[in-house]
Amino acid sequence: MINGELRTAAPIRWAMVGGGRGSQIGYIHRSAALRDRAFALVAGAFDLDPERGRAFGVDLGLDPARCYPDYAALFAGEAARPDGIQAVSIATPNNTHFAIAKAALEHGIHVVCEKPLCFTVAEAEELVALSAARHKIVGVTYGYAGHQLIEQARAMVEAGELGAIRIVNLQFAHGFHSDAVEETNPATRWRVTPAFAGPSYVLGDVGTHPLYMSEVILPHMRIKRLLCARQSFVKSRAPLEDNAVTLMEYDNGAFGTVWSSAVNAGSMHGQKVRIVGSRASLEWWDERPNQLSFEVQGEPARIIERGMPYLHPAAQADDRIGAGHPEGLFEAWANLYARFAIAMEATNTGDAERLSSIRYPDVHAGVEGVRWVEACVRSADAGGVWIDYTCG
Structure with missing residues (x-):
């Protein structure tokens, strides 16, 4: 159980x-990073408007001198300080991720980045090489992957409780953009503008979340080929999609689907992961995150509750408040940030054994998200055809 005890020797000096x-x-980034005192927010470049960003940083309690006008000034200014930042989180529009992450790594700074990590596999592989050369980690915020019941699902699959895996049914399909809300909402407008969002909207924005969770639960399976169809039901969003269905064949013969959507009218969030085996199935839904459904063929369905002593030790290790009380987004994100901090410290100290014991969405997970989106777009734009897919 996580109970607030320090898990790193000192907080990571951190900026946004x-x-x-x-x-x-x-x-959400700040709440998660600061929850366990593994990070200390000491600097930032919070806004495209320098004065507005500076005022916000001061309101957060930062030294005005460490509230910078842009990321270039942030990295240069902090590099000149003996107490400069050790890590940065990137929470900006998609088109800026690659340049900011690259600059941070070049300055010897660990990176936590929103997804997608960048626009192309070539860019992503450049970040892989740079992170290795500079001995710095890159984390990607697939936030719900930090929930303890995802760990429980992984352990149950590994123990063979589902039998041979046959079907992987994934979705992240909400309804909040069923209308052209971007006409009045700038936070949505950039997400449906190719110059800022990149080659996709919902595939990259929501689809990669359950995809990564499936990779955590099913680490032994690899996608062999896929087919994608995508639509722009709000026509002004074309060529970017607001709905997409991806079919996937795995190397073990299993079959998968991913429904990515922002036009599932009436759905609040709609992120679900269902794994179907020859003996039983598991299902987790982020709107009811404290329950994992376990359904054995021929037996009554049962509900596995978070925080209970019957959970796998890996799931219990991520528990924060015991059974009964609800946990959700903030706790899952905090679990990821705790892992990021441990990985950063282990990298800084050259502790390879400790680093290898920590699993988190790393630069390679970021690459696979970019690769999947790139492949989906290629398939859809060719008319919805099967294409070969190679995981890294």
Whole structure:
């Protein structure tokens, strides 16, 4: 159980690029990173408007001199300080991720980045090489992957409780963009603008989340080929899609689907992972995150509750408040940030054994997200055809 005891020798000196006042995701990053005192927020470049960003940083309690106008000034200014930052989180529009992450790594700074990591596999592989050369980690915020019941699902699959895996049914399909909300909402507008969002909207924005969770639960399986069809039901969003269905064949013969959507009218969030085996199935839904459904063929369905002593030790290790009380997004993100901090410290101290014991969405997970989106777009734009897919 996580109970607030320090898990690193000292807090990682940390900054943010983006995530300023009005940011949808900035507070989640700060709440998660600061929860276990593994990070200390000491600097930032929070806004495209330097004065607005500086004012926000001051309101967070930062030294005004460490509230910078942009990421270049942040990295240069902090490099000149003996107590400069050791890590940065990137919470900016997609088109900036690659340049900011690259600059941070070149300055010897660990990176936590929103997904997608970048736009192309070539860019992603450049970040892999740079992170290795500079001995710095890159974490990607697939936030719900830090939930303890994802660990439980992984352990149950590994123990053979489902039998041979046959079907992987994934979705992240909400309804909040069923209309052209981007006409009045800037936070949505950039997500449906190719210059800022990249080659896709919902595939990269929501589809990669359950995809990564499936990779955590099913580490032994690899996608062999896929087919994708995508649509722009709000026509002004074309060529970017607001709905997509991806079919996947795995190397063990299993079959998978991913439904990525922002136009599932009436759905609040709609992120679900269902794994079907020859003997039993598991299902987890982020709107009811404290329960994992376990359904054995021929037996009554049962509900596995988070926080219970019957859980696998890996799941119990991520528990924060015991059974009964609900846990969700903030706890899952905090678990990921705790892992990021441990990985950063282990990298800084050259502790390879400790580093290898920590699993988190790393630069390679970021690459696979980019690779999957790239392949889906290629398949859809060719008319929805099967294409070969190679995981890294």
